[in-house]
Amino acid sequence: DTAVSQTPKYLVTQMGNDKSIKCEQNLGHDTMYWYKQDSKKFLKIMFSYNNKELIINETVPNRFSPKSPDKAHLNLHINSLELGDSAVYFCASSHATSGGSQETQYFGPGTRLLVL
Amino acid sequence: LAKTTQPISMDSYEGQEVNITCSHNNIATNDYITWYQQFPSQGPRFIIQGYKTKVTNEVASLFIPADRKSSTLSLPRVSLSDTAVYYCLVGSGNTGKLIFGQGTTLQVKP
Numbered sequence: 001d002t003a004v005s006q007t008p009k010y011l012v013t014q015m016g017n018d019k020s021i022k023c024e025q026n027l028g029h030d031t032m033y034w035y036k037q038d039s040k041k042f043l044k045i046m047f048s049y050n051n052k053e054l055i056i057n058e059t060v061p062n063r064f065s066p067k068s069p070d071k072a073h074l075n076l077h078i079n080s081l082e083l084g085d086s087a088v089y090f091c092a093s094s095h096a097t098s099g100g101s102q103e104t105q106y107f108g109p110g111t112r113l114l115v116l
Numbered sequence: 117l118a119k120t121t122q123p124i125s126m127d128s129y130e131g132q133e134v135n136i137t138c139s140h141n142n143i144a145t146n147d148y149i150t151w152y153q154q155f156p157s158q159g160p161r162f163i164i165q166g167y168k169t170k171v172t173n174e175v176a177s178l179f180i181p182a183d184r185k186s187s188t189l190s191l192p193r194v195s196l197s198d199t200a201v202y203y204c205l206v207g208s209g210n211t212g213k214l215i216f217g218q219g220t221t222l223q224v225k226p
Contacts, residue, residue: 004159035216041201043160043216090159102148102207105214107159 003027004108006091012114013081021076021111023091031055032074033092033105034066043090049074050096086115120204125221134191136220138204141185149180149187152203154219160203164189191222199224 004025013019025032033056034046048056052068063079078085088110094103121139128134140149148167152160164171166178166187177190191198201219 041219041221043203045214092159102150102165102205102214104150104162104165105160107161110157110159 004091004093004106006089006108006111008111009109010112010114012116014116015081015083017081018077018079019081019113020078021089021091021113023074023076023108025072025091025093025106025108027093027095027106029093029095029106030071031094031096031103032068032071033094034074034076035090035092035107037088037090037110039087047074047076081115083115086113088112119215120206120217122202122204122217122220124218125223127223127225128194129225130195131193134194134198134222134224136189136191136202136204136222137186138189139186140204140206143184143206147206149178149184150205150207150214151176151178151189152205152216154201154203156200160216163202194222194224196224196226198222 007022011019031050033048035043036046037043046058046060047066049068051071065077066074068074090110091108092105094105096103148165150165151163153163154160164173164176164178166180168180171178179188201221203216203219205214
């Protein structure tokens with residue numbers, strides 16, 4: 001069974017379109033994240049939700065809007081797609097955000113977005 | 117959050133021990149050191165975490181000197197399947213925010 005799954009795996013679209021990426025985790029975790037990985041392999045956190053509440057919101061354009069219908073799902077909606085949005089987007093989850101150590105984060109397989 | 121510096125790439129041969137060192141001069145008292153591995157076309161995967169001295173699991177060892185300003189990930193007897201990008205991360209668990217650097221691309225050759 002896949003612990004953290006994302007759909008779609010590949011997404012090719014035109015500039016200006018609106019698209020969504022879905023993420024689901026079956027680990028029973030309380031916290032979910034979205035990361036963006038650019039062509040140079042830098043992985044940057046975008047958002048984090050804990051029990052459906054936003055707890056991390058990095059400097060991300062307003063065109064990106066996460067939505068968490070329940071704690072097992074964190075979807076990413078992107079409006080008015082731009083060329084620079086092309087990247088691999090990873091969803092991740094962890095048990096919690098607090099504690100004496102960094103909680104292990106479990107990553108999905110990634111969604112490769114190409115904006116033409 | 118402490119910034120980390122690690123070599124961009126390393127080459128090794130099958131059966132060798134590989135040591136990847138990460139510098140984190142500004143590490144805070146409550147920061148832990150964590151390493152993730154990322155295979156091509158996959159998400160990062162947790163390898164090991166430590167606070168000080170030495171930690172060992174079935175995959176790797178992590179050596180942390182007393183000043184904690186650096187750490188070394190040791191992979192014993194690597195195989196071709198260990199070819200991946202290895203990320204060193206430093207931070208506390210208070211926010212869950214992981215800061216990934218550029219990582220070290222390890223290429224294992226036959």
